[in-house]
Amino acid sequence: MAKTPAPFRPLNISVLTVSDTRSIAEDTSGDALIELLTKAGHKLNERTLVKDDVYQMRAVVSNWIADSETHVILITGGTGFYSRDSTPEAMTPLFDKTIEGFGELFRQISYTEIGTSTIQSRAIAGLANQTLVFCLPGSTGACKTAWNGILEEQLNASHRPCNFVSMLIGPYAENQHGA
Numbered sequence: 001m002a003k004t005p006a007p008f009r010p011l012n013i014s015v016l017t018v019s020d021t022r023s024i025a026e027d028t029s030g031d032a033l034i035e036l037l038t039k040a041g042h043k044l045n046e047r048t049l050v051k052d053d054v055y056q057m058r059a060v061v062s063n064w065i066a067d068s069e070t071h072v073i074l075i076t077g078g079t080g081f082y083s084r085d086s087t088p089e090a091m092t093p094l095f096d097k098t099i100e101g102f103g104e105l106f107r108q109i110s111y112t113e114i115g116t117s118t119i120q121s122r123a124i125a126g127l128a129n130q131t132l133v134f135c136l137p138g139s140t141g142a143c144k145t146a147w148n149g150i151l152e153e154q155l156n157a158s159h160r161p162c163n164f165v166s167m168l169i170g171p172y173a174e175n176q177h178g179a
Helices: 028-039 054-066 087-094 100-120 140-154 165-169 171-176
Strands: 012-018 043-050 072-076 124-128 131-136
Touching (some): 012 028, 012 054, 028 072, 043 054, 054 131, 072 140, 100 140
Parallel strands (some): 072 131
Antiparallel strands (some): 124 131
């Protein structure tokens, strides 16, 4: 007998844009992520923008991962190879576990869209204090690719054979988050 899919569970998702050149008013990538996550039924928890500075990023994300109401953090920007791109370096020390498959799958999907240029993506993800953190490129197209190709399903409790939701708000997570 087939297992009945779990019902959809809305998640509280915070969006951080990392940019030395944009303001919130010009943040089309953050706007796209917010539109996609709310359309999927999730709740925008917080949104902010910081300069590409390791310590500013860590400060914002550390506060969010310490907040038991934050389930997921989407970071856009700072994942390239320019000298100021430092999102992976800022986030990796905060991870309890790295989600290796995220960056691999993101690059595989984006190869069909941008070809070999995908090799310059340093998209990464991890779990920190029972909070998922996904670091995406700063382009609006890349954010849509990540959401539509990976995140929408993995942040949906009804997706089978597995998803991340039970780790965030399931019975195990309710006893562990914020502990």
